[in-house]
Amino acid sequence: MTEAYIYDALRTPRGKGRKDGSLHEVTSVRLSALTLNAMKERNNLEGHAVEDVIWGNVTQVMEQGGCLARSAVLASDLDQSIPGLAINRFCASGMEAVNLAANQVKGGAGDAYIAGGVEMMGRVPMGSDGAAIAVDPSLAMETYFVPQGISADIIATEYGFSRDDADALAVESQKRAAEAWADNRFEKSVITVKDQNGLPILDRDEYMRPGTDMQSLGALNPSFQMMGEQMPGFDKVAMLKYPHLERINHIHHAGNSSGIVDGAAAVLIGNKEFGEKYGLKPRARIKATAKIGTDPTIMLTGPVPVTEKILADNGLKISDLDLFEVNEAFASVVLRFQQAFDVDPALVNVNGGSIAMGHPLGATGAIIIGTLLDELERQDKEIGLATLCIASGMGAATIIERV
Numbered sequence: 001m002t003e004a005y006i007y008d009a010l011r012t013p014r015g016k017g018r019k020d021g022s023l024h025e026v027t028s029v030r031l032s033a034l035t036l037n038a039m040k041e042r043n044n045l046e047g048h049a050v051e052d053v054i055w056g057n058v059t060q061v062m063e064q065g066g067c068l069a070r071s072a073v074l075a076s077d078l079d080q081s082i083p084g085l086a087i088n089r090f091c092a093s094g095m096e097a098v099n100l101a102a103n104q105v106k107g108g109a110g111d112a113y114i115a116g117g118v119e120m121m122g123r124v125p126m127g128s129d130g131a132a133i134a135v136d137p138s139l140a141m142e143t144y145f146v147p148q149g150i151s152a153d154i155i156a157t158e159y160g161f162s163r164d165d166a167d168a169l170a171v172e173s174q175k176r177a178a179e180a181w182a183d184n185r186f187e188k189s190v191i192t193v194k195d196q197n198g199l200p201i202l203d204r205d206e207y208m209r210p211g212t213d214m215q216s217l218g219a220l221n222p223s224f225q226m227m228g229e230q231m232p233g234f235d236k237v238a239m240l241k242y243p244h245l246e247r248i249n250h251i252h253h254a255g256n257s258s259g260i261v262d263g264a265a266a267v268l269i270g271n272k273e274f275g276e277k278y279g280l281k282p283r284a285r286i287k288a289t290a291k292i293g294t295d296p297t298i299m300l301t302g303p304v305p306v307t308e309k310i311l312a313d314n315g316l317k318i319s320d321l322d323l324f325e326v327n328e329a330f331a332s333v334v335l336r337f338q339q340a341f342d343v344d345p346a347l348v349n350v351n352g353g354s355i356a357m358g359h360p361l362g363a364t365g366a367i368i369i370g371t372l373l374d375e376l377e378r379q380d381k382e383i384g385l386a387t388l389c390i391a392s393g394m395g396a397a398t399i400i401e402r403v
Contacts, residue, residue: 013204028120101291
């Protein structure tokens with residue numbers, strides 16, 4: 001089978017995802033086009049250079065509706081002969097775009113792809129597209145649907161994580177992100193977003209709160225306690241599914257959950273012949289990909305079974321991996337991953353994660369693959385895993401290996 005190599009990975013800075021955020025006036029199509037243009041310019045791509053642009057985005061309505069991938073190609077400097085495919089696997093959309101592109105290359109369906117995603121959460125609100133699993137009673141009742149925040153608190157209750165555990169992970173995420181920016185570790189990957197006059201709009205992640213400490217987090221009220229314990233009473237729904245739980249311990253709040261932000265990311269994937277044609281040196285190979293379905297109520301445990309699957313499918317052990325990127329959707333997700341595999345926390349999310357820098361849903365999967373690659377190179381390590389939990393109960397994972 002043909003090898004699929006990563007030739008480049010880049011992302012925009014993550015904006016605050018609010019009306020006062022720096023990227024609020026930038027549309028999803030424009031931010032996507034700027035990202036595609038940067039990929040084209042950095043790698044001197046010409047004509048029908050890639051087979052397709054596969055672009056993840058979660059809330060596919062309004063300006064993110066239609067086939068956003070094709071709209072982004074047409075708004076960019078890429079040749080119009082390049083088509084576009086918009087995909088949605090919720091929080092893993094950007095990763096699934098990369099995995100799909102890699103497996104297309106491995107299967108001989110084209111020499112190269114640009115894959116990634118975008119989410120402008122300040123412009124297209126999360127959940128504004130509706131979801132059958134949440135609004136169709138016949139499905140919601142059958143699956144014991146609860147919102148993700150409740151799911152994160154169920155994980156904390158089930159696996160014994162305290163509020164202090166979650167807050168300590170959040171403080172560490174902020175600390176690591178600040179250190180990474182101070183050390184210019186994102187210099188290779190982060191592009192500056194500029195306006196139509198070429199003036200910079202944003203050149204660094206603006207969501208970070210480097211002064212965060214246990215005391216400041218301790219002052220925050222749990223975000224999901226009211227919806228759990230009062231109307232609409234989702235805790236009761238959860239305990240119908242999990243009767244062994246006497247109560248749900250609500251430990252998550254805005255400070256130990258992922259930030260609502262705007263952002264885009266792209267990865268250039270191709271075979272050996274593509275690299276030779278454009279004079280590009282591969283940085284890593286996509287060694288393996290995996291996805292899995294999980295319990296839709298607790299919902300966010302996917303990184304554990306999908307990691308077990310990808311390791312088993314490829315004859316690997318957790319000790320064979322040098323570094324890990326586990327998306328910080330909520331603190332309990334990462335805590336559960338570390339607990340399940342007894343992984344040294346120093347090897348997980350070395351440069352901070354979505355708690356500190358934010359989680360632009362459709363882009364994050366591609367972002368963490370790029371971050372993992374950069375960190376493998378910085379530490380001169382060989383192999384790493386990126387994984388995400390996914391809404392409605394799924395998990396996705398990618399293993400990359402430097403070449």
